Amino acid sequence: MLALQGGVREHERMLDGLGATVVRVRRPEELAGVDGLVIPGGESTVIARLAALAGLTGPIRVAIGAGMPMLGTCAGLILLADALEDAAAGQETFGGLDIVARRNAFGAQTESFETLLDVPDMGEEPVRAAFIRGPVVASLGPAASALARHDDGRIVAVEQGALLATAFHPELTGETRFHERFLGQVRAAAA
Known part of the structure; x- marks a missing residue:
């Protein structure tokens, strides 16, 4: 768990509930x-x-290149994008996903919402998705695959190799399938 800022505890609870051992990562050696x-x-x-101040940017990029499974939610999707349509001055990403992301695509925090999404790769049951200043995938490159789209057609979940990212927060709605998929990738990579 990259534990520098953000919704760390919610993901920890989800992963603990799925039987994973969670380690907070704040330094390259972790x-x-x-x-x-x-x-x-x-x-x-x-x-x-x-991440830059902690010396983690380079090691995370190396880990991505080496095939380490990663799950990014909301800001995590932004940070895994190869490019940003609306980057803040000097903002860097870790990259790895062949996408261009657009930050805050659904408006301000006061415009947060929950909705149901069809995610065929996750089964027939719809996914309950919480969007909080959520990004979208503005452009999908040939190496990445769209897993879910919002009702308006915008891409809100993607996968590429061992990288999985959502524009929403499954950890806030009790939706376990993305974390389960991530843990399956972790087990497969470790085998």
Whole structure:
């Protein structure tokens, strides 16, 4: 769990409930000791700055290149994007997903909402998704696959190899399928 800022506890509770051992990552040596990484929602510019200050940006990029499974939610999707349509001045991402992300695509925090999404790869039951200043995938490259779209057609969940990202917060609605999929990737990579 990248534990620099954001919804760390909510993801920890979800992962604990699924039987995973959670380690908070704040330094490169902690990253070296984990098999997968969750990048939680929060403020993407703050997380990026704190990761740079902690010396984690380069090691996370190396881990992505080496195939470490990662799950990014909301700000995590932004940070896993190869490019940003509306980057804040000097904002960097870790990259890895062949997407261009647009931050705050659903408006201000006061415009947060929950909705049901069809995610065929996650089964027939709709996914309850909480959007809080959520991003969207503005452009999807050929290496990435769309997993879910909002009712208006915008892409809100993607996957590419061992990287999985959502524009919403499954950890806030009790939706376990994304975390289960991530843990399956972690187990497969460790085998």
